[in-house]
Amino acid sequence: MTERTGNTLEIPIRIDANRTGTYFTVPFQVPADVERLTVEYRYPRFEFEPGSAANGTFEFRTERNIIDLGLIGPDGRQLGASGSDKNAFSISETESTPGYCRAAIVPGEYRILVGAYRVQPEGVDVLYTVRFDLKSRRLFLGDLHVHTLASDGVHTAAELALKAERNGLDFVAITDHNQTVGRSELTAFETDGVTLLPGVEWTNFAGHANFLGAERDFEIGFAVNTEAEVRERFRAAKAAGLLIGINHPFDENVPFKFDLSALPYDYLEVWNGPMRTANQRAIALWHRLLCAGERIPAWGGSDYHRDTIFRFLGGPTVGVYAESRGRQDLLTAIRNGAGFITFEPSGPTVDFSVGDARIGGCAVSDGNLTVRLSLERLRAGDIVRIVTATETIDALVADNDGSARLDFPLETSGFVRVETLRSLVPGLPPLPVLISNPIWVV
Numbered sequence: 059m060t061e062r063t064g065n066t067l068e069i070p071i072r073i074d075a076n077r078t079g080t081y082f083t084v085p086f087q088v089p090a091d092v093e094r095l096t097v098e099y100r101y102p103r104f105e106f107e108p109g110s111a112a113n114g115t116f117e118f119r120t121e122r123n124i125i126d127l128g129l130i131g132p133d134g135r136q137l138g139a140s141g142s143d144k145n146a147f148s149i150s151e152t153e154s155t156p157g158y159c160r161a162a163i164v165p166g167e168y169r170i171l172v173g174a175y176r177v178q179p180e181g182v183d184v185l186y187t188v189r190f191d192l193k194s195r196r197l198f199l200g201d202l203h204v205h206t207l208a209s210d211g212v213h214t215a216a217e218l219a220l221k222a223e224r225n226g227l228d229f230v231a232i233t234d235h236n237q238t239v240g241r242s243e244l245t246a247f248e249t250d251g252v253t254l255l256p257g258v259e260w261t262n263f264a265g266h267a268n269f270l271g272a273e274r275d276f277e278i279g280f281a282v283n284t285e286a287e288v289r290e291r292f293r294a295a296k297a298a299g300l301l302i303g304i305n306h307p308f309d310e311n312v313p314f315k316f317d318l319s320a321l322p323y324d325y326l327e328v329w330n331g332p333m334r335t336a337n338q339r340a341i342a343l344w345h346r347l348l349c350a351g352e353r354i355p356a357w358g359g360s361d362y363h364r365d366t367i368f369r370f371l372g373g374p375t376v377g378v379y380a381e382s383r384g385r386q387d388l389l390t391a392i393r394n395g396a397g398f399i400t401f402e403p404s405g406p407t408v409d410f411s412v413g414d415a416r417i418g419g420c421a422v423s424d425g426n427l428t429v430r431l432s433l434e435r436l437r438a439g440d441i442v443r444i445v446t447a448t449e450t451i452d453a454l455v456a457d458n459d460g461s462a463r464l465d466f467p468l469e470t471s472g473f474v475r476v477e478t479l480r481s482l483v484p485g486l487p488p489l490p491v492l493i494s495n496p497i498w499v500v
């Protein structure tokens with residue numbers, strides 16, 4: 059009888075000796091919002107009998123029962139098998155025990171594959187324990203704009219995944235110029251610690267845009283000649299569920315020249331590579347759009363091709379609050395603007411709330427709201443700014459390195475967002491080291 063306690067199922071079964079040499083399955087139900095599934099099993103495998111010899115005592119060990127383990131998904135696909143070698147395994151979209159594949163855990167009926175290789179004459183009791191780790195909002199660091207040698211970068215996606223892991227990143231979007239690395243190919247390059255988001259940098263002579271989530275080779279044909287064709291291409295990408303970001307709108311070499319107001323898009327890349335005038339103009343454009351009532355998230359990316367003096371993987375880094383490190387959960391959080399941009403992987407981080415709303419969410423104003431701010435990895439002297447449509451307030455100057463908490467009354471509606479500035483080079487004015495997405499206030 060299956061028994062459920064919290065997020066754990068206990069499934070005891072008895073295997074009679076006449077099932078020796080057969081396979082069968084034991085079904086169990088998986089609920090929604092599970093990130094990781096773990097199956098353990100126990101049974102009396104060995105019988106021990108004391109023995110003795112001239113120099114001491116020992117135990118005879120006889121293998122009485124051998125039960126093999128495997129798992130079958132709701133669609134009938136075998137997700138892995140481990141013979142009698144392992145007494146537990148885990149599966150999730152981003153990590154799995156060797157012998158089992160990485161797979162998103164969907165609600166439905168899974169089946170434990172039981173292989174009754176050896177069963178003692180009186181039968182054997184086997185206890186399966188199934189544990190569900192539920193998804194939960196937490197911070198993941200990544201880079202949304204990276205090239206491989208499929209276009210003009212010098213690294214393979216596999217090298218970038220390793221490099222990202224060593225740089226302290228959790229995910230990287232692969233965005234080659236007009237080239238899409240296939241989803242399955244990217245999956246093979248992922249490490250257990252880094253998710254690779256499939257994407258493409260749509261590259262036109264008059265502007266660049268990220269299409270994230272593109273999963274098939276050359277899914278987005280790039281060759282267009284008129285504004286009408288550009289609009290048609292963006293609409294097709296949107297209809298296909300891709301996430302569209304307008305890249306480096308004021309880049310010194312390739313500014314975005316198409317009419318933004320006529321195009322559907324999901325975010326603005328306001329921070330591309332090192333902080334400079336082109337980025338500050340993009341931040342100013344974004345701020346004007348927010349003030350005009352547009353709900354557009356801002357994100358950034360290193361546009362990394364190869365190591366140069368100012369460009370490195372994770373410069374800047376995006377901090378995304380997502381339900382898991384799975385591709386879909388990351389893309390959903392990016393679409394919602396749930397996070398911030400920080401200047402390097404170890405740069406400052408922020409989380410804040412207004413009422414029940416978190417970054418990227420929407421709060422309803424009752425005229426008496428408080429912004430609850432929590433920052434980590436500050437440096438002494440960092441200036442924390444609260445920015446609304448009507449005000450920019452220096453709310454805090456950090457006394458020490460480390461974290462800071464701050465409650466701040468919010469008097470205006472529209473939106474509220476956070477910036478942090480730091481003197482990176484002595485003698486020069488402080489530069490932004492962190493820019494958050496807003497909480498919208500209605």
Ligand SMILES: [Zn+2]
Binds near residue numbers: 259306
């Ligand atoms: Zn570009």
Ligand SMILES: [Zn+2]
Binds near residue numbers: 361
């Ligand atoms: Zn690029």
